[in-house]
Amino acid sequence: MKWSLYHIFKREMKRLSRQKSARNLFIIIPIVVFLLLGFIYYKGALREVSIAVYDNDNSELSRTYIRSLEASPNLDVNYYMSSEDDLETVFVKNEVQGIFYIPKDFHKEVLKGNAVQVKIYTNSTNIVFGNLLYKSAAEVTQLLSAAVVVKNMAPLGINPDKILGIVMPIDINTKVLANPQYNYVYYLLPGLATVLIQMIMFFAASRAFNNEWKLETYADLYATANGNIISMILGKYLAYMVFGLSLCGFLFAIVFPIFGIPIYGNIGSLLVLLLFFLTVNIFLGFGISLLFKDEIIALDIAIFYNSPAFVFSGFTFPIWAMPWLNSLYAQVIPYTHFLTGFLKIYQLNTPFKFILPEIQKLFIFLIIGVVIIGIGLIVNRKKIFLQPKLSAI
Amino acid sequence: MNLKTIWILLKKEATLVYNDHSILLALLAAPLLYFALMGSTYFNKDEEEVSVGIVDLDNSQSSKSFLNKINATQKINITHSYTNMAEAKNGIYSFDVQGLVHIPKGFEEKLIAKESTPIGLILNNSKFLSSNDINKAVNLVAMEYAENSRQKFFESKGINSSLAELKSQPITAQINTVYNPTNNYGNFLLPALFILILHQTLLIGLSESVAYDREKKIMKLNFEESQFSFLNYIIGKTGFYLLLYFAYLLFTFLVVFPVFDLPLNGSLFSLIVVSFLFFMATICYGWFVSSFFKSQARVMEIMAFTSYPVFLITGITWSFKDMPIVLQYISNLMPLRPYFEFLKKQTIMGVESSLYNSEIMHLLVLLLVGYVAAMLRFYYLKKRFLKIKPRLI
Structure with a gap:
């Protein structure tokens, strides 16, 4: 044998x-x-997903918000919409995966202490982009929101040591195993x-x-x-x-x-x-x-x-x-x-x-x-x- | 063009398909079985109850409440409770849990003392979908805690409850997932998957038939029967496939889409017409490629491996512009690329016709390219067949 x-x-x-x-x-x-x-x-990871921004406020705060979007490694603001642009057309013709709409009086309302909403539309026909945009949009908005909260808290008197504990009481330390x-x-x-x-x-x-x-x-x-x-x-x-x-x-x-x-x-x-x-x-x-x-x-x-x-x-x-x-x-x-x-x-x-x-x-x-x-x-x-x-x- | 000749060739092809169990399996059994088998895999469209483990070293009312909130989210199911990190690590290693929430001792104490409370989140990122869902759910619950903490601060400073609530989150992101409202996996993948099944079974069946003709040396006979007219030959040879796949098209859009609750937001008429063009182009390409094979088994082996590359090169699961330029060119030469774009716009997006004209033009150009390539190949083979002298008996 x-x-x-x-x-x-x-x-x-x-x-x-x-x-x-x-x-x-x-x-x-x-x-x-x-x-x-x-x-x-x-390319490995998705970076610089194309987005469009419609700034209906054109204020200091709205510009700060847009700068934060531009600074995000995951986003690329490549189209600035005007009032004539239509949502669907911008998605298809400009090939953007998300549209950020900053409402009128965005800055004024924040100064007044009122809550404002940035409307974000994600093209979720591809969930890879959808998930990334969701994550990035939430991060940028929460960061700016937290900064405004801290600014509002300061005049009311707050122990500087407690700021972080009040603004973000639970700090998540994420460790990503297997393909971080x-x-x-x-x-x-x-x-x-x-x-x-x-x-x-x-x-x-x-x-x-x-x-x-x-x-x-x-x-x-x-x-x-x-x-x-x-x-x-x-x-x-x-x-x-x-x-x-x-x-x-x-x-x-x-x-x-x-x-x-x-x-x-x-x-x-x-x-x-x-x-x-x-x-x-x-x-x-x-x-x-x-x-x-x-x-x-x-x-x-x-x-x-x-x-x-x-x-x-x-x-x-x-x-x-x-x-x-x-x-x-x-x-x-x-x-x-x-x-x-x-x-x-x-x-x-x-x-x-x-x-x-x-x-x-x-x-x-x-x-x-x-x-x-x-x-x-x-x-x-x-x-x-x-x-x-x-x-x- | 001679209708009688075409009819003879068409009947001959139908007989060949009927008698060849392998072609019959590829054309008749495989599409339906794969529709049922692979389509139903995504029937639930999204995952729920991803298994998560916990290591609660605080074991307090606050830690339990935090974990209960995580467990109450739709996508998370806390399935394992570990007493220490070493044990929890084994849970991750065994794939018992996809993620781990680690609450250190002193969690409640720090929360009460309004100090930032770190917790650990360990994600097994070997599968992105589950890892993203756990990450998102835990962060949302932490954000809820942040809002409550901020609200309590403002209330403690004498601000009424409703105003305090507004001040706790001055800027929010209202994220609207357009076209796929629940951002689910099924709506994203299923339409393309069904088309891929049809595309691949058509390619395998047709290429088997063409390779069979060459293997058994009956292609020359078919050419002769077509009176060496390309139009007679190609319509006669592939007409059966076109009719069969037209029937599959109707079945897909009229039966399968409703069964799987898939959106069909555009015009059904244009969807069917363009899909018909797509199958014509696929058939021309399929005949051209398979005419190079002289063995039925070999062409089957090769075609079986084309499913993943042709699907993924279209950019359906990735960013097309982030692919190497050469691959973008190759992709643009394949009918699936413009068709998937068109399909997305017609089914899930439902955009107006002016926004998908470019895909129709692209498809028409590819149909022409496929037709010319097949015609040139036909005339080349005709020349070769005519050179071969019949054997003398």
Whole structure:
């Protein structure tokens, strides 16, 4: 078995190296797609969101307010509206994401001690901008408001030591773990790239055996393995693993540094998790490949099963907010569990024991993969065990 | 243009789709299944009850009241109470909680003494949506405390309650989220997601069919049947897809949108007409690209990986102007880019027609580009087919 395993491994490495399909999946797609996705978000964090201002007061205070908006790193005042401008037109024609409307007598009312409202309209067709504008608008307004409060308090007599305690009694010290820079490349690229690795491995593996039947090379495979099915599977598995690890190497050693994505966690833990992840996908793919003789059907199943993996992973929309059937479906995709473990290691730098639940879940998928392979061997036993023997004669 | 020829080719294509289970799956089963599966994921449109942990070292009436206020907000659910930070850290590491509120000892004492009271907020920012929601909710509750404290100060100086309330927050920001009033994830993403499902299934189905023609060497036959007229060929070959996806269009806007309670604020007529143009352009592009493939399996593999890049390069989830200029050019060459802009303006925004004319023009130009590219490719292939001499028997 030992040598047949090595021969199968060598044969599979050669086969994959020559296959156009493997070249597309393991070289062209990762290079093009990983880099493309990285460059889409290359700026990292959103800064200087375009906004318009309508200053209906034109006072010292309104100008101070506008200066505060201009000073905010998240905002870029690039249009000053006049009374003739229409809200909808400004949003669309001037391509602004928010409009700040400072009412008439803004300054006068504040001096009188009356509350005034700055009306802010955010274009929430894209919630990324909507959330950022909400945060920035609230920060700028609350800061100015607090300054006015302090000014109003001073003549009434206040102990200077108590000002902060009265104006802002609860001081929130926020510590942001895992991507404190709110960087979209750090956030999205690792998630998207790893889901693509799952797809690549699964797609490639789902054609590992049925493609041999199609090309009529199965007899050669069987002969190389000396009829030992375990050698056949493990030899192929090792070859796919080499390709899978190369893919991971490309991602973590080349793509991550290009975009400056840090890995906070332990590389050893990450490697263990990746080995499980790749193994699960290879075995599930092998199972499909042995079960379905027609490689197009196998590929259909692989595409259908894997395509929604990112949506269901809970990465951009949490699993707990999904209807129960969808959250159940999320659980039957290995990527969901890999992602949790991956985020724990790569972003939170958790000790290995915290990814054990995910490793256990991936292990269950591994067992499922082995079971599907077993079913495939039984269902197609004539094609797997008997035909090569006959052809050998 | 010969209607009889077109009809023959159209029937032939319908027969091919009917007999090829893979194309049938991509065109008939996949759109409906993905609509149900992926659409329903966002059925609740927004997340609620994000799990938050607490470490209340003060354990006072004030700290409990503060935490109760946080728990009462719609998006927060305090699920874990830890006795110390080490235990709480494990909660974050295990992903049991997405955020942590840490109240130090002396919280109540400082509040009563009107001293600034620091509290800790730890956010797991590996998923932006939950992290933002926790941050927002805790800050809002802290702001409520600030307003109460300021009001009490002014009241203590003899100012009546209602005036004190006004003075406590002299400038407020009234934030109106225009077009997507609840700033929810579903309204932001679902319309584009449904169109992406149609776009991708159409591309996969069509490219499988074209690659099949080349693989089985029946493209030449189809060219001959079209009397080597591009118009006859392209209408005959792709007419079936256009009709099918026109039906899907109607289904999407008339059934799926109402089921998912998605806004349709513009003119339904122009939406359908422009969507039809969009599918025509997609078909021209799809035929052109897939005519380079000679294997059905290979084209499936490649097309399956285009979903994320073509979706994200349109800038739907990011700031288009913040993408590299080269990617902006590439994006502008794809029909999805102007169509998504148009879709946003027609469905969620409902703007007047003059504000989306540029997108229609853009789409028409791309339709022309796609048509010319497909035509040139057709004539190139025709030349090659005519050069190949039929084999002598």
